Amino acid sequence: MAYWDQDKECMSRDNLEKLQLRRLKETVYRSYAFVPTYRGKMDAAGIKPDDINTLGDLGKLPFTTKQEMRNNYPFGLFAVPMSEVVRIHASSGTTGKPSVVGYTRRDVDNWADLMARSLVSCGADKRSVIQVAYGYGLFTGGLGAHYGAERLGASVIPASGGNTQRQILLMQDFGSTHLACTPSYALFIAEVMHDMGIDPASLKLKTGVFGAEPWSENMRTEIENKLNVEAYDIYGLSEIMGPGVAIECPFKTGLHIAEDHFLAEIIDPVTEEVLPEGSMGELVITTITKEAIPMVRYRTRDLTALAASECPCGRTHVRMNKVMGRSDDMLIVRGVNVFPSAIEAVLLSIPGVEPHYMIILERQDNLDLMEVQVEVSEDIFSDEVRKLEDLNKRIAKELELNLLINVKVRLVEPKSIPRSEGKAVRVKDNRKI
Ligand code: DLL
Numbered sequence: 001m002a003y004w005d006q007d008k009e010c011m012s013r014d015n016l017e018k019l020q021l022r023r024l025k026e027t028v029y030r031s032y033a034f035v036p037t038y039r040g041k042m043d044a045a046g047i048k049p050d051d052i053n054t055l056g057d058l059g060k061l062p063f064t065t066k067q068e069m070r071n072n073y074p075f076g077l078f079a080v081p082m083s084e085v086v087r088i089h090a091s092s093g094t095t096g097k098p099s100v101v102g103y104t105r106r107d108v109d110n111w112a113d114l115m116a117r118s119l120v121s122c123g124a125d126k127r128s129v130i131q132v133a134y135g136y137g138l139f140t141g142g143l144g145a146h147y148g149a150e151r152l153g154a155s156v157i158p159a160s161g162g163n164t165q166r167q168i169l170l171m172q173d174f175g176s177t178h179l180a181c182t183p184s185y186a187l188f189i190a191e192v193m194h195d196m197g198i199d200p201a202s203l204k205l206k207t208g209v210f211g212a213e214p215w216s217e218n219m220r221t222e223i224e225n226k227l228n229v230e231a232y233d234i235y236g237l238s239e240i241m242g243p244g245v246a247i248e249c250p251f252k253t254g255l256h257i258a259e260d261h262f263l264a265e266i267i268d269p270v271t272e273e274v275l276p277e278g279s280m281g282e283l284v285i286t287t288i289t290k291e292a293i294p295m296v297r298y299r300t301r302d303l304t305a306l307a308a309s310e311c312p313c314g315r316t317h318v319r320m321n322k323v324m325g326r327s328d329d330m331l332i333v334r335g336v337n338v339f340p341s342a343i344e345a346v347l348l349s350i351p352g353v354e355p356h357y358m359i360i361l362e363r364q365d366n367l368d369l370m371e372v373q374v375e376v377s378e379d380i381f382s383d384e385v386r387k388l389e390d391l392n393k394r395i396a397k398e399l400e401l402n403l404l405i406n407v408k409v410r411l412v413e414p415k416s417i418p419r420s421e422g423k424a425v426r427v428k429d430n431r432k433i
Contacts, residue, residue, distance in 0.1 A: 001250075001314055002125065004117040004152070008260045009315045016316060019260060021055055023288035028052050028061070031294045034079040037072060038064075038296060058263060058286060059274055063297045069099040069239060078102050080292050090138045091238040098138075101238050102292035108147065110289055111241050114258050115148020118247035121256070121315075122209050122232040124178055126153040129204070131170060133181035133189075134212065135161040135422050140242025141212055145180045148244060154178075161185060161421040164192045175204040183208075183215040183223060183231070184424035187355055190226035191419070200228035209234050211243060213423045214323050214341045218348030222355045233322055239298055240285050246320055254307050254319025261289045264318060265297070266306055269327045280305045282327055283320060301326045303339075331361065331427065333368045336405045340426055343372060346402045350395055352380040356417040363431040371408040372399065378414050 003009050011019070029049045031038040041062040042048070051060060069077065078085065085102040092098045103111065124130060130149040134141025142160055149156040157174055159167055161181065167189055170176060179186065186208055193200055208223065211234035220231050235255050236245040245262060246255035257264045266281040267274050275281045283300045304320045311319060325339040332338070340359055347353050354375040362369045374395060380388065392409050399407040418425075 002120055002123070003315075004120040005113070009117065009256075009317065011260070011316055013316060016259060017055060020263060020288060023260075024055065024058065024263065024286065025049070025052055027286070027288050027290070027294045028296065030079050030291075031296055035077055035294070037068060037077060055263070058265070058297070061286075061297050063272065063284065063299050064295055065299050066099060066239070066301070070097045073097045074100040075102065077293050079294055080104055085292050087143075088138075089140045089143075089238055089242065091140070092138075099239050104291040107241075107290055107292050110261065111144060111244065112147035112151040114241070114244040114261065115144055116151040117148075117258065118234055118244045119145075119148055119152050119154070119178070119209065121247045121249050122178070122207055122234075123230075123250070124149070124152060124154055124207070128152075128154040128177045129157065129175050130154045130178040130180060131157040131159050131167070131174075131176035133159045133161055133167055133179060133185060134243075139422070140236070140238050141180075141182075141422075144236070144242035144244060145209070149180075164189055164421070165196065168193050168196060168198060171203050171205055172198070177204050178207045178209060179205055179227075179229065180209040180234075182212045182420065182423055183210040183219055184213065184420045185422065186210055186223050186227055186229075186231070187219075188419040188421065190223065191415075194226070200226070203228075205229055208232065211235055214325050214329075216341055216345040216348060217322070218345050219355055222348060235302075235320070235323065237300060237302075240287055240295055240300075241290070245285070249311065249313040249315060251311060251313050253311065254321050256311070256313075256315050256317040256319055257285075257306075259317040262287055264306060264320065266304070267299075269299075269301075269303075277306055277308050280321075280324075283323075301328050303327055303330075329427070331359070331370075331429070333361065333370050333405055336403065338370070338403050338405065342403060343399065344426075346398050347372075347374055347395065350391075350398060352377050352391055353395065354414065356419070357426060358417050359427045361427070361429045361431050368431060369408065370405065371410055373410045373412050373417065375414055375417050376411050381411075381414055 087103040090098040132145045136142030208229040208231040236243040246257040263286040265284040269282040356375040358373045360371045396409045
């Protein structure tokens with residue numbers, strides 16, 4: 001098994017927890033001393049940095065939310081003067097002001113290191129040719145993957161997102177071995193490759209490092225088959241660092257969270273109660289090495305569960321399940337909670353259905369209506385009408401069985417659902433609520 005930093009990745013639990021406690025205490029002291037918002041909240045909760053003496057004391061600290069990031073736009077949560085900040089990123093989200101994050105030189109250094117660690121976990125090494133097709137810019141995907149690949153000593157192709165035919169030519173001519181992009185863009189690349197008459201097996205491409213949006217296991221199988229790669233899931237968020245917060249290992253039983261830099265908890269998103277290991281809930285992360293913008297108990301809104309059991313890869317860091325969605329992406333349709341990822345999993349389990357879909361919500365006479373538009377493959381589309389009707393019925397039935405609500409299914413022509421070069425948008429909520 002190859003590691004980037006075996007000492008840290010395979011640390012005994014005992015030593016890891018000692019390191020975590022020391023780093024947590026430093027983080028809490030610095031946050032209290034230098035970030036007025038944190039100091040105000042801790043004072044209000046009657047907590048002083050000296051009250052944090054065990055890892056269990058983490059639960060005494062107040063949560064931080066995306067709203068607080070916005071209220072402090074742009075630099076209000078920074079714990080260092082701007083002269084120490086060497087990089088700024090931002091994530092837009094769907095509404096309101098973006099979250100703005102800063103990095104000191106050491107933060108960028110740690111991030112590069114964690115991304116190198118992530119790439120090694122996906123089988124990369126110095127000889128790899130890594131095509132970074134995440135967007136470069138304020139989004140953390142492009143530069144995050146780029147610095148990690150360089151730190152590893154691999155050859156980086158800074159392709160950024162878009163210009164799909166050129167992406168494929170680069171793969172052919174430069175012999176890319178790894179592709180880093182969103183899973184939805186990977187599918188689009190596979191589709192364009194097919195249209196160009198290029199067999200993915202003729203390329204050197206062997207591995208995909210895909211993240212930045214939720215994707216189901218069925219989507220993994222689709223991408224692996226269509227692009228002829230082994231697909232790994234990578235997780236991260238700007239507020240905490242960017243990509244590389246957690247990464248799959250070759251055993252793919254969850255994503256190892258880099259616990260020497262981040263503490264993970266799962267809470268009930270409604271009661272905010274910390275849940276025991278294995279429970280599904282909202283992931284809360286505390287950074288313990290970040291200098292420019294330490295995050296104390298940041299509520300990610302991402303829904304997952306943690307597994308601390310031993311992993312055959314030898315890494316001791318806790319694993320998070322594939323993210324099933326964000327609590328704020330959860331659709332409430334006639335009172336029933338529906339996750340787009342659950343719809344995806346059902347659709348992709350049905351033969352003839354393409355991994356392209358759009359969920360459309362309307363409200364008529366105070367009643368929610370959900371339509372799922374689904375692309376079907378060329379051969380099915382040109383089949384008899386009766387077969388299409390049967391498929392339509394089957395999809396509607398399976399969705400109803402799994403989601404427990406009535407869904408209108410509309411089969412649409414191949415390639416009619418918009419493709420994405422970054423994070424896919426798969427829900428159109430036209431209800432005026
Ligand atoms: O998406 C960072 C990133 C870039 C991660 C490249 C992986 C690869 P943000 O734009 O701030 O940062 O969006 C963060 O994206 O809270 C999740 O909801 C979602 N997300 C990120 N990775 C995954 C994943 C980047 N592997 C938000 N699975 C997070 C599911 C993911 N959702």
